[in-house]
Amino acid sequence: MLISSACICALVHTSNGLLECSPEDLSILGFTFKIPFPWKQQILSSKSIELHFYFPKERVSLFLDPHEYTLQIEKQNAYNMLIRLETSSSSYRQHAHELILQITQYTDMRSHMDMAEISSHLVGYPSDAESVFASSIREQMDNWLSAIHPDASWNQISANTALSFMNPALLNAYLHLPAQIFPEPYSSFSHPLMQHIKVLYFGSMICPHLVPDADILLRAFRKALCENLHPVLTLPPVTPGNFDRITDIIGHLLGNLPSRQEISINDWGLLSYIQANFPDAEIELGPLLNRVPRDVRIAYLHRPAACSSLHADFWIHALNEMGIRRASAQCHEQTETPLDLPFSLFLPFYHMNSALQCTLRNAVLFGNRGAESDNTQNCTFPCKSYAFLYPSFLHMIGKYNTLWGFDGNSLSNGSYVQSLMGNSCDRIVLQLF
């Protein structure tokens, strides 16, 4: 059986050092592996072979002494020799048999089952539940929000609360409300977080079309400042076709406000632009630039706590030199090592993936999410009227050009949030749509 290098490795100990070899044609009697010509003598007179078998949940190591195996040149071509190892080691046979069985089973599953069924077999994923949807987007959102019951540990959390106004309708509503009154869904959201509102995020971290025009943003910033609230401009990834519009907005806003405004960026190019033109601006590294796997199903894989490049000292130092003093993280149902620099924690919706050629717009306009389209053309905002509905058990939604997970636990379980905050989180960003 032909086998991939991720399943087994043979470390051949020679007098010239160790050569890591990938077994190919694996059987319970032995396997083949290629060697380059210069290694021929060394391999054929090897001192021992250490085998690493990689199973899904464990690695098994096995040592073979020279008397336990034979090596023969099976064939050669212009580039390598193919060596066949044969062994009568019972341990080898046992593990090889197990590995072959596993691979055969997986191959059979791939040819007879769809991925949901395979996931069910391998990790207990509830494939049957993929056919169960809420009856509507509205019902799905109501179900999520009504299941939130903040526990007593929330009273121990003392970070400032920020409200996100990514939905343009929320921002427009905010502009017409009296001071310190916020639009739905925030106004009826009963949660300890609502006692500490100090910051408002205006703009969009995901889509340039959702960044409001400069005059609207200016009104929003001024209103927030009058209300003793701290406004933050949040900006998305930007392609060249949209870059000028966004930089015009930045220029207009910062040109008409006191200099030390805060901007949450999700684009390296905008960082470069802001550094060059507005060196006094305070910059927050947005959530999209803190890249860890975030997947609603990740619990099925039992992976260790997530950690990104933002935990690396050299990178934090480099970011400091780029003018970045704070970053962002997201609650996403998986434990994540808290950052060491000041950061904002976004919840309960977390970003999973985004499309530059908006999948929602493509689905609405062309009936096909994967249609190729122009991401710079004027958008008619079908996201105001539509969203992608996913099976209920997944706790995810396709809103705007993005697939989001919903971590309801983050709004109920204060201890869980505290574990993600560590010592450096000073702000919780509440993102409701």
Added chain:
Amino acid sequence: MMKITAGLGHVDDYPAYIHAGADEVFCGYVPDSWYEKYGMDSPLNRREVRYAHAQIGGRNELLVLRSMIDDLGAPAILTMNALSYLPEQYPIITDIVGQCFSDGFSEFIVADPALLYYLNSQIPDIRVHLSGESFTMNPEALSLFDFPTVKRIIFHRHLSVSEIRKCILSAKHCSEFEAFVLNERCHFHGALCASVHCDELSPICRLPYLLGSLSSDASWSTRKMDQDPEVFSSTGCGLCALYDLDHSGITHLKIVGRGNSPENMIRDIQMVKKATTCCEYASSREDFQKAVKSILQYPCSNNCYYSQDKKRHD
């Protein structure tokens, strides 16, 4: 003529790909020490699967590949293109890169800006191909990471040809520019994708969904794209845009395919080779598109990359 870079999943396929017309290959190499420590939980590159032949094998196969390159001359670029790594992994990756250097491999595809920064400071002789998934999608972002070690910029296919041109014009150190031409399937942007891609679970983009109204209780299915990887260009094709890509400054064309069958890859390489030859002799875009449609043996899939530029020309 633009060169073809093809994804290599198995070292044995290298000669066939080069003879089919590829000028270069890219492949993953994950040493055993990485699997020993991290398994599949923290992948070194973007192929996180155990059972498919998505990486070349151990160091033995890296050395065999080196001998093939010495004979046939087409280089191999190694992928170290996960979006992010654990802090402890940066020096480990540097050691791996150092070992690869001593085996004759000095060019790497990198997607994590932190890794680019780290390698730039540790291995000045490295030559980096900056992945389209590095989150550098405009000229200003590229300028932030425009290190002398960056030899090539790979553009994500969701940029239009005119946007690619803008980026190329602004590049200072870099002299090579790569664009996707076949088989990159995903609707979502790789730099913005946090989904797992493993043996046990399908990617998030393959999960079932309905389109729902926000103002009523209606929801309905939408058409899923027919994507049969066995069918030429079914998962996406940019061949009609080659003339424009060539004139925008693109030097290399990427055929995605690690994990695809060698037969399909050879077919794809041969088609792209024919198309680049047409491009070489075409006097206009229309001339080229007419020529390429006449030489393609397969029906058009209508899954067109760079179609936003096409619409503008139309």
